Amino acid sequence: MTVQIWTYIIVVATFTLYIGIAIWARAGSTKEFYVAGGGVSPLANGLATAADWMSAASFLGMAGLISFNGYDGSVYLMGWTGGYVLLALLLAPYLRKFGKFTVPDFIGDRYYSNIARTVAVICALIVSFTYVAGQMRGVGLVFSRFLEVDINTGVFIGMIIVLFYAVLGGMKGITYTQVAQYCVLIFAFMVPAIFISIQMTGNPIPQLGMGGKVTGESVYLLDKLDGLSTDLGFAAYTDGSKSMIDVFFITAALMVGTAGLPHVIVRFFTVPKVKDARKSAGYALLFIAILYTTAPAISVFARTNLIDTVSEKEYSEMPAWFSKWETTGLITFDDKNSDGKIQYVADETVNELTVDPDIMVLANPEIARLPNWVIALVAAGGLAAALSTAAGLLLVISTSVSHDLIKKQLKPDISDKNELIAARLSAVVAVVIAGYFGINPPDFVAATVALAFGLAAASFFPAIILGIFDKRMNKEGAIAGMVVGILSMLFYMLKFKFQWFGGGTEAEWWFGISPEGFGTVAMLINFIFSIIISKFTPPPPEEVQEIVENIRIPSNAGDATH
Template sequence: MDLQTWTWIIVGITFTLYIGIAIWTRASSTKDFYVAGGGVSPLANGLATAADWMSAASFISMAGLISFSGYDGSVYLMGWTGGYVLLALLLAPYLRKFGKFTVPDFIGDRYYSNVARSVAVICALLVSFTYVAGQMRGVGLVFSRFLEVDINTGVIIGMIIVLFYAILGGMKGITYTQVAQYCVLIFAFMVPAVFISIQMTGNPIPQMGLGGSDANGVFLLEKLDSLHRDLGFAEYTSGSKSKLDVFFITAALMVGTAGLPHVIVRFFTVKKVSDARKSAGWALLFIAILYTTAPAIAVFSRINLIETVSNKEYENLPDWLSNWETTGLITFDDKNKDGKVQYVADANINELTVDKDIMVLANPEIAKLPNWVIALVAAGALAAALSTAAGLLLVISASVSHDLIKKMIKPNISEKGELIAARLSAVVAVCVAGYFGINPPDFVAATVALAFGLAAASFFPAIILGIFNKRINKEGAIAGMVIGVLLMLFYMMKFKFEWFGGGTKADWWFGISPEGFGAVAMIVNFIISLIISKFTPAPPKEVQEIVENIRIPSGVGEATH
């Protein structure tokens, strides 16, 4: 069968599975909608958390980014993996003990203020919309190549699918859909990696193939360094980022992880604190499978790309290149009119432009793997993007219906009314998300990295200090969150949006990139929160007792309103 037939079959089967699960697990109460009834097992929650966590950025973009950045791309591996450990150890059990549905719920009650709750809602919406833009672009990329529709149409198809099961099932439907999506995405990620590892090194384990050698006995990394040198690129194993920027990007990704509302809410879906810890452990194991494989895929795809296109006659190039050219994500401009592809570092001579986001998706085609494997990768990429998009949409709808309407605007709203409000806000959210998916500020991984920066600048200090410092009060937390997120927004817009200021790399403060600036804004948030709290009244005694109680790991009941 041809590739498109295989793609329709495999994507059709997986989408039918997701929709079937959503119908089977549809939410009948707000507790089902927000936290899946609080009765998810640690293993299922670990699988769902891993799917929620491994977004289009992890599946599609991370290996592509490492493929082009080499050593510099390791910041994404270190930051995202380390951040998850930080979340599991420092935050998840304590937030579960607090027993609320959402992060703004925690901040509103811990800081005894609707103003704090409102600021947290705004920050949750900012983070979630920035993050979901990356997912929707990922969906568009997959559809544009494998179902041969344009990216914008692909985004709209993805919006309709994710809206269906997010609205119908809420967190309950999303949780069990994400379990299925994890199985699909990890199988789709690993199968081509194993095939290509055997093809290039004879070793079926990609992680070991990365350190292996080819048929001529040359180590793959040495071979790639040599290819890069020949074409004028920096050696793959050398880094160009400053150590300071590497440190701040890694830190921003780590603490941003620990402040991501759509990941934190997963730990409210289990019965007790010990289950939150267990599910965090399971999720870390499931995440590690993909994250340890990504560097191998990055190297395999980079070598294959260079060897199949560099200095080759354009007329004799493999079909995969022309297939991807139709999407506009690879472009060839024969500058010297010699009919050959000059793929080199010098921008004035280089004739081939490759979008970083296509590397994982194109990799099986470049390696000439069977059509069913290529179609499987498309289904896996969609599973990764849609699982995270669904989690983010739920955070957005919960922030509006629960934190804004139920807690502030209309406290006496009925449960049915709150459920309707949650579903309506999800509809609006998916429309906004679709717009950002069609008009994203950057490629997928960079867009997602900015969301981590916003989470680091706003939520992380408020949550950490709220759990571990009884003296932090509402004045300090509100001022810290507002100044932190505004500082990050200013920096992000200055260097990512030309219409705002169009700053260049030479203008970066202290040489720190926008992806790493979230860590700077976080430090500012911490300092302001501590200083203002020191010179303003202490929190009420009952709030201080709540803080003491959060850290006692016993007598934990189910999550409550």
């Protein structure tokens, strides 16, 4: 059977599964819609969090990025896992004890202010929309390449599926579909990795194969790749070329951003007790780590395979996958010296081949000549990753509107039934906007997503941490911190990424810190502003200080309430 038929079979089978779960797990009340009724087991929540978290960027984009950046790619590996340590130790248990539905709920109540709540809602919307854009591009990419439909049609199909289970099931539907999606995506990620690891190193465990010797040779795989890279003029794979300060700041921004992402934080409101929140953070990271420790191995295998397959080889003898990806424009070949061979080197004036990093995970099984069903499986896994994250983000967007804006501010006397209708309607609107982003995508999946982390790090993280660990923190400090934090992040991102405000080149980066790493600086600015301003303004009222005392004690965590 061809790859295309296999892909249809597997994609249709998985989509049917997701829809079946959605019908089974319909939401009947706002509590089920927002926090899945609050009765999710830590294991199920860990699985759902892992799927929620691992997006098209993790599944499709990350291994490719690492593959082209070598050591520099470590920022994504450490950044996107280390954040869970912060989440488990500093945020999740306390926010669960607090027992509300959303992050703006916490900010609004802890800082006894609807202005703080509104600022938090705006931050949540900016972060979530930036992030959802990347998911939709992932969906379109998979559909266009493997089902050979138009990208727009692909996005459209994806949107209908998400719409179906997010609108019908809310958090409850999303949670159980995410559990299924985790199983699909991790299976899809591991199968080709294990195949290729055996092929290249004889070791079935990719994490070990990566450090093993090349089959039939006495040289270690990583040493071989270092050699290949430097021969072609690239930096040695294990060395990288980013400055240490930038690697440090990007890693920190991704870690802190992870801990501040609203769609991840809300997952911890769905478990019954504080100790379940801690435990499910542990499960979540365990399930994430399976993919995250495999990804760098895939990067090494794919990079070595790619160079071996193309470098100094006849263009006319390239395998079928090469020309298929060429038609999508994601691989381009320009025979500059007209010798019919592919020169793939670091020197831009001589280099004849460009490969978009986003395709590496999808192309990898083909490059390694794996069976067709494995290639189709990867396509289904990519869809599972993109859809599960998109659904989680859409829920945050719709909850922000129906709960934090309508229920808490505009129309406090709204009935539970009407609030549920409002939640569903805002989910529909959010899906349509996300669909627009999918059809008119910003370039580069992982890079756009990386900026969403900077925004989350700059806004939520300090406000939540100070809200828990500094009893004296007041609304003046927190609001000023969030506003200054997110504005400075937006300014830096627009200036150096989009060339607004006079623009700027890499040489003009402040202290050599890239826009991706600036989230750490913006977070520090937020902390400093919050602390200084709170010192010169009145302390929070007595009852707010009691709330802080209360969330520090894990016992008697009630159900999540309004």
